[in-house]
Amino acid sequence: MPISWNEIRQNAIAFSKEWATEQREEAEAKSFWDEFFKVFGIKRRTVASFEEPVKKLSGQWGFIDLFWKGTLLAEHKSRGKSLEKAHAQAMDYIQGLKNENRDKEIPRYIVESDFARLALHDLEEGSTAEFPLAELHKNVHQFAFIPGYKQHVFADQDPINIEAVERLGGLHDELEAGGFSGHDLERFLVRVLFCLFAEDTGLFERDAFTLFIENHTAEDGSDLGPKLDQLFRVLNQPEDKRQANLLEELADLPYVNGDLFAERLDFAEFNRKMRNELLTCCRFDWSRISPAVFGSLFQSVMLPKERRQVGAHYTSERDILKLVRSLFLDELKAEFAHLVATKGTQRGARLTDFHRQLGELKFLDPACGCGNFLVITYRELRLLEIDVLKALHGAQQVTDIQFLSLVDVDAFFGIEIGEFPAQIAQVAMWLIDHQMNQKLSEAFGQYFVRLPLRKSATIRHANALRIDWNSVLPAEKCSYVLGNPPFVGHQWRTDEQQQDMAVVWGEDGRFGRLDYVTAWYRKAADFVSNSLIPCAFVSTNSICQGEQVATLWGWLLTRGFKIHFAHRTFEWQSEARGKAHVHCVIVGFGHFDKPAKRIYDYEVYASGQQAAVTECANINPDLVVGADLVLPSRTDPRPGYPQMKKGSQPTDGGNLVLTRQERDDLATAEPLAEQWLRPYLGGEELINDGDRWCLWLRDADPSELRQCPRVLARVQLVREARLKSPTKSVQEDAGRPTLFTQDRQPDSPYLAVPEVSSIRRKYIPIAFLKPSIIGSNKLQMIVGGTIFHFGALSSVLHMAWVRVVAGKLKSDFSYSPSVYNNFPWPEAPTDKQREAVEAKAQAVLDARAKFPQSSLADLYDPLTMPQALQKAHAELDKAVEACYRKAAFHTDRERVEFLFALYEKLTAPLTANIGTGKRKRATGDE
Secondary structure (H helix, E strand, O other): OOOOHHHHHHHHHHHHHHOOOOOOHHHHHHHHHHHHHHHOOOOHHHOOEEEEEEEOOOOOEEEEEEEEOOOEEEEEOOOOOOHHHHHHHHHHHHHHHHHOOOHHHOOOEEEEEOOOEEEEEEOOOOEEEEEEHHHHHHOHHHHOOOOOOEEEEOOOOOHHHHHHHHHHHHHHHHHHHOOOOHHHHHHHHHHHHHHHHHHHHOOOOOOHHHHHHHHHOOOOOOOHHHHHHHHHHHHOOOHHHOOOOOOHHHHOOOOOEOOOOOOOOOOOOOOHHHHHHHHHHHOOOHHHOOOOHHHHHHHHOOOHHHHHHHOOOOOOHHHHHHHHHHHHHHHHHHHHHHHHOOOOOOHHHHHHHHHHHHHHOOEEEOOOOOOHHHHHHHHHHHHHHHHHHHHHHOOOOOOOHHHOOOOOHHHEEEEEOOHHHHHHHHHHHHHHHHHHHHHHHHHHOOOOOOOOEOOOOEEEEOOOOOOOHHHOOOHHHOOEEEEOOOOOOHHHOOHHHHHHHHHHHOOOHHHHOOOOOHHHHHHHHHHHOOOOOOEEEEEEHHHHOOHHHHHHHHHHHOOOOEEEEEEEEEEEOOOOOOOOOEEEEEEEEEOOOOOOEEEEEEOOOOOOOEEEEEEEOOEOOOOOEOOOOOOOOOOOOOOOOOOEEEOEEOOOOOOOEEEHHHHHHHHHHOHHHHHHEEEEEOHHHHHHOOOEEEEOOOOOOHHHHOOOHHHHHHHHHHHHHHHOOOOHHHHHHHHOOOOOOEOOOOOOOEEEEEOEEOOOOOOOOOEEEOOOOEEEOOEEEEEOOOHHHHHHHOOHHHHHHHHHHOEEEOOEEEOOHHHHHHOOOOOOOOHHHHHHHHHHHHHHHHHHHOOOOOOHHHHHOOOOOOHHHHHHHHHHHHHHHHOOOOOOOOOHHHHHHHHHHHHHHHHOOOOOOOOOOOOOOOOOOO
């Protein structure tokens, strides 16, 4: 099993530091490459050799610096020497290998270095990545082939699509500013979009729409509205039903049908500027856009407030393909490749049967928005079908290609709550169908167009959480369920969305705290129950982290559902105006099991285009390889261990908390108040040496308070702020305005853990605090925490646990008492083992103390962490892990799997093991 990316990244940082000043190729190049392979957990001598002899084109023998047959060739130069020269030398060696008939040994990758820089060339993809050695940790994903990770590469969205959206957004804004809005504006825009696309893709004569506007409407725009209304009516009429005296440009337009132009709309009252905006759109080449861009149009015309409440997001094609490929496309392509390679008389029959199966597939997106997932799915299925048809017919002459395609838009079904996006989804499916018909025409040399429109995707305008999905597509006819349901946390839900959750999940308070997206999981579970229908949704990563795991997945697992594949957290990409930034997962699941499952891992420092793929026997709800174990939201730790609780919360309208300047001003004006001014630390202040203070009036003498009018003024403001609160308990606390609403401050020293900490750090910075330092509600406190507890929680073993089970705030850790309470402490450490941990933990504190001017943020930054502190932590890690077992742990994955197994043992029979799964070495075929 490859080591984790987190470990690789930490190794890369250490490697870069160690080799930052080396100069000499001859003296140290071999050591450099030995250590380089160790970054990825690989012993160089097991895969690669030095000084491989090769006869060059000149006839002389040369020696490759480092050679991994069939995979990698490395050339090294002294610092400052030309890497281009190294590359030329490498290519010379490759030609030499070819001349010696050693083709199977020719590597895919070439890497060059002069100690200061690294350049990696992928000869298969034709790509190059060059960067300073100091940035190796940011680029380790480029070397995924070394530890054995497989990679997916997802294409970026074509920038042309974004330009198209901006032009359409400009037209929309001008029309709306002129008072043309609502349903008529939305329907009008959909029609204009169809016409723009049609004239650039052969559905209309070239520029037919543009020339009609330019030649037959007034330049001031005064008659453009009624003229367009006339054009739309013509498109809704069969040619033989049209009036004889129509303009030739209108009479030549095809009959479209499909209900797109059936409804009569009010005229849009244009002016010169509006007409010019429309003509600007006309001058764009719409043949180059993806119909999925219609979703971006939808988002571009929504207000930010509406976007948050509806939870609608336009997903890039790259991210859609992550789901589509994992759910079904990769399997279909693999099956097709196998059939193509088949020899014998049965090849044609098997391909024909495979083609028939493609034509029978049916897809449901129960939150389809503007149809982006349906559009991309249809496109990919049609492209695969074209490949199948080429394999079946080859160079044969096909009489009529209109009978070749078995995949059509009527196999696609969606449910969408918004009327406008539902319209866009249906039109987008027609447009992608036309693009695919053009592809088919190109493949077989015949023109093929489906006009008038006879079939359409079924897009139900309805609330998917209030209807039976079987009324849209009966489950017995469905092949796959997929999509991107709304991203709305429980605190952002509208009243209607709250009611939706109650309808789907009931009134149980546990379910009320689930993200809105989980309602689609529940509906999907009901829909596919007792079937072999696979499902996959893009979701916020919170459903696989923290408290939601036990609630959602506990419900699903106990009913027999299994996770088939998972894309671990990646940054969701939007191509629309006003981009949203969300960290997502993709989870594939069903009411049946599969023998082989896949986890896709994305690099934290990468762009989200590459995924390392691990095959395994089982994926648990925390998206870890292992048994289906669900961690409950425990309120108490293991017996014998101290309680963790949140710090104190003021709920004061900002009047009991002060900046350093406010604190000093108050102490100067009212010296008597200084006795009540205490340092006030949350996670941010603990880590970054923040300087916040608070008025701590728990035991303040009333007679002294009355002598401090500034303090009393603040207390009065606290009272007023609480009285205005919509929360009843806060209103009641207005009667004690001198006190925090939640006072959990201990009277003895305590161990402080920041609630939020950067995922970049190898360890969460933890510290001991005096009782005189007030811990805020953004700090977790362990009263009675000892140096042993500090040592265990400051270890790499505990951090491996945190990375999996803690919640996330964006990409930062969100540490809760439940993470601590569920942590499997060592079963029975001996006194000697405890003493070793305590001694090494004290050494960590001592190493910190050597740098009194540095904050915890400085000390634990992976780029600036002092060597003394690194060494102290490494020794502490060994001492903590020795409390668990004699054998050393080698990877975070090994640590996590061990801890989950120990947790299961410690909690049995209180926690049942739902299902089993064994780890298997990654072998992915992608």
